[in-house]
Amino acid sequence: MRIAVPNKGRLHEPTIDLLERAGLHLENGADRKLYADTVDPDVTVLFARAADIPEYVADGAADLGITGFDQVQEARVDNVDELLDLEFGRCRLVLAAPEDGDITSVDDLAGKIVATEFPNITADFFADTGVEPDIVEVSGATELTPHVEMADAIVDITSTGTTLKMNRLAIVDEVLSSSVRLFGRDDVLDDPKIEEVRTALSSVKHAEGKRYLMMNVPRTELDDVRDVIPGLGGPTVMDIADETDDEGKVAVHAVVNETDVFETITDVKAAGASDILVTEIERLVE
Numbered sequence: 001m002r003i004a005v006p007n008k009g010r011l012h013e014p015t016i017d018l019l020e021r022a023g024l025h026l027e028n029g030a031d032r033k034l035y036a037d038t039v040d041p042d043v044t045v046l047f048a049r050a051a052d053i054p055e056y057v058a059d060g061a062a063d064l065g066i067t068g069f070d071q072v073q074e075a076r077v078d079n080v081d082e083l084l085d086l087e088f089g090r091c092r093l094v095l096a097a098p099e100d101g102d103i104t105s106v107d108d109l110a111g112k113i114v115a116t117e118f119p120n121i122t123a124d125f126f127a128d129t130g131v132e133p134d135i136v137e138v139s140g141a142t143e144l145t146p147h148v149e150m151a152d153a154i155v156d157i158t159s160t161g162t163t164l165k166m167n168r169l170a171i172v173d174e175v176l177s178s179s180v181r182l183f184g185r186d187d188v189l190d191d192p193k194i195e196e197v198r199t200a201l202s203s204v205k206h207a208e209g210k211r212y213l214m215m216n217v218p219r220t221e222l223d224d225v226r227d228v229i230p231g232l233g234g235p236t237v238m239d240i241a242d243e244t245d246d247e248g249k250v251a252v253h254a255v256v257n258e259t260d261v262f263e264t265i266t267d268v269k270a271a272g273a274s275d276i277l278v279t280e281i282e283r284l285v286e
C-alpha cells in the first residue's frame with residue numbers, strides 16, 4: 001500500500017512527524033528520494049508535490065494521500081474519499097481585492113478579472129453566485145496581480161492575514177476553509193491495511209492535548225478522588241501489590257485534558273492522593 005505525502009514546503013515536516021508518531025517510522029528515505037519504506041513492509045511512502053497528490057491517488061500511483069483539502073477540491077477527482085481530518089495546515093481560500101478600490105462585494109466582479117492558483121475552486125465559487133468574471137491562472141505570488149493591473153481581485157490562501165495586509169488587500173468573501181486530510185481511492189477502501197493506517201493516524205490526533213495521570217489513593221478516600229477527576233470515562237482503579245501497605249492504597253489512572261491537569265492535581269491532592277505522576281500520551285486508540 002502506498003501513501004503519497006508532500007515532498008517539501010510547509011506540509012512536509014508536520015506530515016512526516018505525524019507518520020512517525022503514528023508508528024509508521026520511515027526507512028531508507030534520504031533527501032531527494034522519491035519514496036521511502038516504512039517499518040511496516042506493506043506500507044511505502046511516496047513524496048509528491050502537495051498539488052499533485054490527489055491525482056496520484058485518483059490515478060492509482062498511490063492508494064492513500066495526505067494533503068490540503070483545497071488541493072483535493074481543486075483536483076476535481078471523483079474517485080477519492082476523505083478518511084480523516086488531520087487538523088493541521090489550517091487556512092482559508094478567500095476572495096480579496098485592493099483595500100482602497102471599488103471592489104467590496106462579489107457583485108462588483110461582473111466582467112472583471114480574478115487571478116488565482118485555484119481556477120477550478122474559483123470557477124465553482126462564482127458559478128454559485130451567478131457573477132462571471134474572467135479567471136486567470138497564476139502559479140504563485142498571486143497577491144501581486146491586482147497591483148500590476150493583471151487582475152481586479154484574487155482568490156488565494158490566507159492564514160495569519162499578514163501577506164494580504166502587506167499587499168494592501170482586503171477580504172471580500174470566504175471561498176473555502178481548508179486543513180490537511182487523509183484520503184483514499186474508493187476502490188481500495190475495503191483493504192484492512194487502510195483502516196490500520198487510519199486508526200494509527202487518528203490515535204495520534206486523539207492523544208493530542210491529553211495527559212495520563214497516575215496517583216496513589218487511600219481506599220477510604222477513593223470516592224472523593226474519583227469525584228474530582230474529569231476523566232474520559234471513569235478512572236482505572238488498581239490494587240497495589242504491597243503486603244506491607246497497611247493503609248490499603250489503590251493506584252488510580254486517568255486520561256485528562258491538558259488544560260484540566262493543573263486544577264485536577266490540586267483537587268486530587270486535597271482529596272488525599274499522593275505520588276502523583278503526569279505523562280504524555282503518544283497514541284490513544286478509542
Ligand SMILES: Nc1ncnc2c1ncn2[C@@H]1O[C@H](COP(=O)(O)OP(=O)(O)OP(=O)(O)O)[C@@H](O)[C@H]1O
Pocket residue numbers: 008009010011050051067068069070071089090091157158159160178179
Ligand atoms: N499560509 C498557510 N497557512 C496554512 N496552510 C497553508 C498556507 N499556505 C498553504 N497552506 C496549505 O499547504 C498546502 C501547500 O501549499 P503550497 O503548495 O503553497 O506549498 P508550500 O508549502 O508553500 O511549498 P511551495 O509553495 O514552496 O511549493 C496548501 O494547499 C494549503 O493546504
Ligand SMILES: O=P(O)(O)OC[C@H]1O[C@H](OP(=O)(O)OP(=O)(O)O)[C@H](O)[C@@H]1O
Pocket residue numbers: 010140141156157158159160161162163164
Ligand atoms: O496569511 P498568511 O499567514 O500571510 O499566509 C498566506 C500566504 O501563505 C502562502 O504562501 P507561502 O508562504 O506558502 O509562499 P508561496 O507563495 O511560496 O507558496 C499563501 O500562498 C499566501 O501567500
Ligand SMILES: [Mg+2]
Pocket residue numbers: 009
Ligand atoms: Mg506556498
